[in-house]
Amino acid sequence: MRIAISSDNHLDINHVNAEDILGPQARYLRELGVALYVNTGDTYNDFRKTRKYFHALQEVLGPSTDVRFLAGNHDMLRGANYATIQGLQDPLYLHERSFVPPASPETVIVGNNGWYDYSFVGTTATDNPDYYWHWKKAFWVDSTIDQPGSDQERMQRELEYMRIFLRAHAHTGQKILFVSHFVPEVQLLPPAMLQDPRGAKLAAMLGSQRMGDLLQEFHVDAAAYGHWHRRDQPRTVGTTTFYHCPVGYGTQRRAEWTSPYFMTEWRNTLTVIDL
Known part of the structure; x- marks a missing residue:
C-alpha cells in the first residue's frame, strides 16, 4: 500500500489559494499511485478552514485515494475549542483514531495530534514545570489555545489513548504507522539544541519523550510527524523509522523553501511510504 504524508503546509501564512492547488495535488497523488494521503497538521491557523480544505x-480525489488529517498547534489557534479538537466526529479526522485501509488490512494507521510535556529537556523541567509554563504563556503562539489543565495533563490524556490503540493492534501482525503532529523522540533533536538555554525553551514545546517510549514499547514500525520546521532524512531509532519533511514557511520573513513555489515545495517534501 502506498501512503503519502505531508506536514506544515501553512496555506494561509504562505498565501496559497486552496482552489489553485486542489487539482494539481490530486493529479500528483494519482500519478504516484497513492492510496492514502495523510497530513500531520498545521494547515491553517483556523481549524474550520483546515477541515474544509481536506474535505474539498x-x-x-474521489474514491481512488483516502484523505486523513490531524490538527497541529496552528490549526488549534482559531475555529475550535478544546472539546472540538479532542472529540470531533469527522470521518477524515485521524486524532485518537486508527484506520485500517480496506484494500490493505495488513496495515494500520494510528493517529494522534500529540502535545508536549517538557520531557525533552529533562526531569528538572517535568518535575518543576512552572518556568516553561510561564514562558509559554508570555512568548509562545500556543498561549491562546484553549485547554483545561496543564501541558503535562494534556499529554497524559494523549498517551492513554495512544496506548489503547497501539495495544489493540500489537499482536495482529499488522504493520503500524503512527502519525502525529508533535515530535515523538528526543533523539531526533540535535544535542546542541538541548544544551542551549534558548534552544531548550523551544525543545520543551516540541513533543514528548514519553510518546517515543510508547512507540518502542509496542515495536511500532514507522512514525511520521511535523511541527519542527527542519527537513530530515528518514531515521531509525530502536524499532521505529521516523519520517519528517515539512513544507514550512516560504515567506520573506521566514524563508525555509528552496524555490518560490508552494507546489514545488509540497512535491519535494512529500514523504511516500510503501507498507
Missing part, C-alpha cells in the same frame, strides 16, 4: 481535497 477528498472530493476532488
